[in-house]
Amino acid sequence: xxxxINLWRLLLKTFILFAIFNFxxxxxxxxxxxxxxxxxxxxxxxxxxPFGESPTQSYNLSLFDLDAMFASHIVTDTPKSENEYRVIVxxxxxxxxxxxxxxxxxxxxxxxxxxxxxxxxxxVYNLGYPTISLTKDLLVLEKAMQYEPDLLIWMLTLxxxxxxxxxxxxxxxxxxxxxxxxxxxYDLHLDLNSDALLQPSFWDTTLIGRRRxxxxxxxxxxxxxxxxxxxxxxxxxxxxxxxKTDFEKDELFHGWSPPELFLDQLAFDMVKAGFxxxxxxxxxxxxxxxxxxxxxxxxxxxxxxxxxxAYDQYRSIFSEMSLENxxxxxxxxxIVPAGEFTNSAIHLxxxxxxxxxxxxxxxxxxxxxx
Amino acid sequence: MTITQIAILAFVAIPLGWLTRKWQRVNLLLxxxxxxxxxxxxxxxxRYLDFxxxxxxxxxxxxxxxxxxxPEVRHQKESKTSAVITLCVIFFLATTRYLNFDNFLTxxxxxxxxxxxxxxxxxxxxxxxxxxxKSSSSNTLLWAGFTVLVILFIILKTPALALIASxxxxxxxxxxxxxxxxxDIYWLGYSYLAFRLIHTIRDRQSGRLPDVALGEYLTxxxxxxxxxxxxxxxxxxxxxxxxxxxxxxxxxxxxGGQRLVVGLFKxxxxxxxxxxxxxxxxxxxxxxxxxxxxxxxxxxxxQIFFDFSGYTDIAIGLAQFLGISLPxxxxxxxxxxxxxxxxxxxxxxxxxxxxxxxxNPFVRALRKSRKLSAGMMILVSQLVTMSxxxxxxxxxxxxxxxxxxxxxxxxxxxxxxxxxxTRLAGASLSTRTRRILSLLGIAxxxxxxxxxxxxxxxxxxSQGWQFILLLFGGA
Amino acid sequence: xxxxxxxxxxxFIAAEILRQPSREIAADEKLISSGLxxxxxxxxxxxxxxxxxxxxxxxxxxxxxxFDTLNALAELIQARx
Numbered sequence: 001x002x003x004x005i006n007l008w009r010l011l012l013k014t015f016i017l018f019a020i021f022n023f024x025x026x027x028x029x030x031x032x033x034x035x036x037x038x039x040x041x042x043x044x045x046x047x048x049x050p051f052g053e054s055p056t057q058s059y060n061l062s063l064f065d066l067d068a069m070f071a072s073h074i075v076t077d078t079p080k081s082e083n084e085y086r087v088i089v090x091x092x093x094x095x096x097x098x099x100x101x102x103x104x105x106x107x108x109x110x111x112x113x114x115x116x117x118x119x120x121x122x123x124v125y126n127l128g129y130p131t132i133s134l135t136k137d138l139l140v141l142e143k144a145m146q147y148e149p150d151l152l153i154w155m156l157t158l159x160x161x162x163x164x165x166x167x168x169x170x171x172x173x174x175x176x177x178x179x180x181x182x183x184x185x186y187d188l189h190l191d192l193n194s195d196a197l198l199q200p201s202f203w204d205t206t207l208i209g210r211r212r213x214x215x216x217x218x219x220x221x222x223x224x225x226x227x228x229x230x231x232x233x234x235x236x237x238x239x240x241x242x243x244k245t246d247f248e249k250d251e252l253f254h255g256w257s258p259p260e261l262f263l264d265q266l267a268f269d270m271v272k273a274g275f276x277x278x279x280x281x282x283x284x285x286x287x288x289x290x291x292x293x294x295x296x297x298x299x300x301x302x303x304x305x306x307x308x309x310a311y312d313q314y315r316s317i318f319s320e321m322s323l324e325n326x327x328x329x330x331x332x333x334x335i336v337p338a339g340e341f342t343n344s345a346i347h348l349x350x351x352x353x354x355x356x357x358x359x360x361x362x363x364x365x366x367x368x369x370x
Numbered sequence: 371m372t373i374t375q376i377a378i379l380a381f382v383a384i385p386l387g388w389l390t391r392k393w394q395r396v397n398l399l400l401x402x403x404x405x406x407x408x409x410x411x412x413x414x415x416x417r418y419l420d421f422x423x424x425x426x427x428x429x430x431x432x433x434x435x436x437x438x439x440x441p442e443v444r445h446q447k448e449s450k451t452s453a454v455i456t457l458c459v460i461f462f463l464a465t466t467r468y469l470n471f472d473n474f475l476t477x478x479x480x481x482x483x484x485x486x487x488x489x490x491x492x493x494x495x496x497x498x499x500x501x502x503x504k505s506s507s508s509n510t511l512l513w514a515g516f517t518v519l520v521i522l523f524i525i526l527k528t529p530a531l532a533l534i535a536s537x538x539x540x541x542x543x544x545x546x547x548x549x550x551x552x553x554d555i556y557w558l559g560y561s562y563l564a565f566r567l568i569h570t571i572r573d574r575q576s577g578r579l580p581d582v583a584l585g586e587y588l589t590x591x592x593x594x595x596x597x598x599x600x601x602x603x604x605x606x607x608x609x610x611x612x613x614x615x616x617x618x619x620x621x622x623x624x625x626g627g628q629r630l631v632v633g634l635f636k637x638x639x640x641x642x643x644x645x646x647x648x649x650x651x652x653x654x655x656x657x658x659x660x661x662x663x664x665x666x667x668x669x670x671x672x673q674i675f676f677d678f679s680g681y682t683d684i685a686i687g688l689a690q691f692l693g694i695s696l697p698x699x700x701x702x703x704x705x706x707x708x709x710x711x712x713x714x715x716x717x718x719x720x721x722x723x724x725x726x727x728x729x730n731p732f733v734r735a736l737r738k739s740r741k742l743s744a745g746m747m748i749l750v751s752q753l754v755t756m757s758x759x760x761x762x763x764x765x766x767x768x769x770x771x772x773x774x775x776x777x778x779x780x781x782x783x784x785x786x787x788x789x790x791x792t793r794l795a796g797a798s799l800s801t802r803t804r805r806i807l808s809l810l811g812i813a814x815x816x817x818x819x820x821x822x823x824x825x826x827x828x829x830x831x832s833q834g835w836q837f838i839l840l841l842f843g844g845a
Numbered sequence: 846x847x848x849x850x851x852x853x854x855x856x857f858i859a860a861e862i863l864r865q866p867s868r869e870i871a872a873d874e875k876l877i878s879s880g881l882x883x884x885x886x887x888x889x890x891x892x893x894x895x896x897x898x899x900x901x902x903x904x905x906x907x908x909x910x911x912f913d914t915l916n917a918l919a920e921l922i923q924a925r926x
Contacts (some may be wrong), residue, residue, distance in 0.1 A: 006620070006624075007620040007623055007624055010624065055646075056646070057652070218643065219646065222643055222646040222647055223646060223647075225646075225665065225669075226646065226653065229647075229653070229656070229657050229658065229659075229662030229665060229666060230653060230656035230657060230658060230662070231656075231658055232656055572905075573905065576903055576904075576905070578903060578905065708880070710880060710883055710884075711880050714878070714880070722908060725884060725907070725908065726904055726905040726907070726908070727904070727905070729884060730884075730888060730904035730905075730907050731904050733885060733888045734892075734904065737888060737892060738892075747885075748885055784883065787883075791863065791864055791865075792864050
């Protein structure tokens with residue numbers, strides 16, 4: 001009989017202890033801006049931010065904790081030395097390098113050119129992150145400023161401008177606090193009550209509520225071991241579907257029909273905010289190369305993303321705005337031939353990246369010698 | 371088993387443990403075990419087979435019982451009751467095809483009732499014929515049963531034969547035979563089931579099998595906590611716990627609960643984390659340096675241990691809820707100072723099975739024939755036994771190599787310790803020296819075992835060799 | 846009674862298995878689980894028991910669960926004499 005009581009007591013005690021432990025978790029400071037990491041300690045940091053949809057094969061995963069993500073990146077490794085000219089590139093998956101090995105990406109190829117200026121070695125860091133949204137780029141840009149860049153290059157494309165693209169990307173949706181701060185600091189006029197943004201409840205700050213992000217952190221560390229052992233951070237399929245070059249007679253762009261883009265629906269505010277974030281540090285905007293198709297209805301559309309009218313208009317708006325605001329802006333939209341695109345209208349092959357890297361290296365040298 | 375399945379099993383086992391203490395212990399355990407082995411069987415691409423395989427598991431068990439039981443036991447009333455219960459449960463499962471909850475207790479929709487009844491009728495007739503014998507089954511008949519079980523085992527574990535079997539079933543049931551694959555037939559629990567059945571057949575032959583009623587026998591073989599992951603208990607040990615409760619219910623819940631929690635932690639936290647960095651056929655080709663290769667290998671060595679021993683803890687914990695103590699399968703194997711001690715503490719119930727039913731008879735025969743020198747006899751029996759243990763995991767060269775690796779290791783260690791025994795017998799070693807020697811032994815044994823896993827985990831021996839070269843900086 | 850059984854067993858183990866004729870083996874010393882007697886020597890021991898006492902020890906009984914000490918082995922033999 002007494003043993004029965006012991007059993008129930010034990011269960012009760014376990015439950016109470018767990019509850020205390022669970023709620024004590026809410027008191028722990030998680031937003032200290034840094035994250036414990038085996039990267040850059042036991043193993044080399046990653047050459048690009050963690051992202052991956054098939055973790056077991058790519059030894060990489062997508063998570064939402066920006067601090068943990070940066071802590072795994074090689075850029076956080078060493079403080080900048082005297083003779084380093086540090087360039088950070090941000091942007092979407094074309095910068096991150098879908099289907100490309102780290103050394104084949106834009107940043108990888110720029111580093112392989114061994115550029116230097118006035119005895120300073122130019123080192124280029126890849127802080128691109130897949131998914132297309134200027135708000136996401138801003139989150140990365142703001143964080144990147146901690147790492148003392150001498151120059152920032154922001155690769156952009158029209159698809160990242162529409163207002164409806166801003167908050168839905170997971171990295172933004174799961175980082176409401178950071179987005180709020182950015183919005184207040186730089187007057188972004190974001191719809192912070194949007195359903196796209198996930199509002200954390202008190203429950204989400206407990207151990208149980210945080211289990212997903214804790215598990216993500218742990219997996220990031222473990223896959224780091226695999227990254228260290230194999231140098232693999234992406235799945236490279238032998239076959240993939242090439243970017244579409246034949247299209248329906250469709251002129252719509254994000255629901256807008258010709259002739260005019262709605263300027264107020266394009267997030268140029270974000271670009272302005274980017275310049276305010278970088279302040280004294282030079283920031284160069286680059287309109288990234290797109291696939292110019294030569295297939296069915298390519299007189300109407302350039303590619304899967306863009307009807308010609310919309311894209312042409314975007315280019316002229318962008319160059320006008322740049323003149324008006326005195327932005328450093330380069331338009332490389334057509335420098336890569338159609339054959340050098342891979343599985344999307346913005347993803348380049350290694351040779352395509354080489355063409356782009358050459359153009360950008362000249363741009364960097366001019367900026368760095370200024 | 372997934373964590374959800376284990377949680378459900380625990381929720382079933384806790385009240386069941388209480389209920390079976392009061393009422394109908396054997397029959398309740400039997401009914402629940404039958405339901406659960408159908409439920410645990412994964413869905414298969416071969417139509418209806420995921421219903422027929424658990425049915426076969428039960429049918430083979432009943433036939434083996436009728437084959438091995440003594441004439442007096444065969445006609446006990448309680449065995450007849452158990453037979454009727456078993457038939458009713460399977461019949462009920464088959465009828466879910468026509469009720470509105472198919473796919474709930476069975477992995478897919480059960481076959482048409484006629485087919486199920488036909489198969490059951492075969493088993494009933496077979497059992498009836500065996501049970502009708504006036505005396506115990508003849509040795510020939512027992513060997514025939516043994517052979518059937520072994521042949522089934524070989525078919526399932528040999529990829530080429532499994533492919534033929536899959537093709538055959540597809541043709542039989544009217545599916546596209548060109549889609550057949552060697553991994554089509556996943557017969558949950560057969561490896562363990564067959565070894566439990568063979569154990570009773572061999573014990574009947576040596577006259578050591580205790581009298582066991584059908585319900586007890588079936589519960590022993592398909593007991594749900596250990597059905598798919600072992601351990602392989604011995605029937606006389608199992609029925610002791612079945613017939614007589616040894617501890618209070620609350621004690622069982624406490625002890626079993628602790629064991630379950632430890633097992634869950636080992637399997638789902640440690641092993642599943644290690645799995646992310648453990649050696650596998652893909653990562654073996656990707657590792658860029660010897661250091662990295664060793665990390666992969668050690669991670670695998672610990673992953674397989676925590677995975678398997680975690681599952682064993684879960685099985686032991688669940689069984690304890692039901693008042694049954696299953697035998698231990700692991701006793702800190704990586705902390706043993708030589709390979710013999712390692713094999714005394716790794717997958718213990720399997721090695722004991724092989725020792726009792728293969729190694730000992732084999733060595734006894736060799737000893738009596740006196741044809742081989744002592745050294746040769748040890749070499750041959752170690753190599754053959756360990757190869758067979760390798761083949762138990764699958765009929766593939768990689769498993770044979772793994773077995774041979776351990777066979778050679780055991781032989782060398784046996785010779786070495788024989789040599790050392792005579793040399794070091796007089797020497798008085800200080801405790802400190804002994805301690806150091808023991809630590810060296812542990813390190814050597816662990817690394818030997820870890821290197822052995824290379825053959826185990828990489829299905830292609832030449833890939834295994836490449837990886838060994840990489841480990842030692844030669845690739 | 847059991848001491849009469851233990852004596853020849855312990856002499857056999859010390860001389861033939863351990864090769865240390867002067868070694869004393871305690872009646873409660875663990876033989877199998879400690880690794881003192883390996884699986885080959887265990888068979889030698891079984892054959893010795895058969896020859897000496899005319900008692901059969903089955904292949905399935907050669908394990909630490911059935912007997913791990915001289916005491917336990919002697920009891921097993923005693924029961925079958």
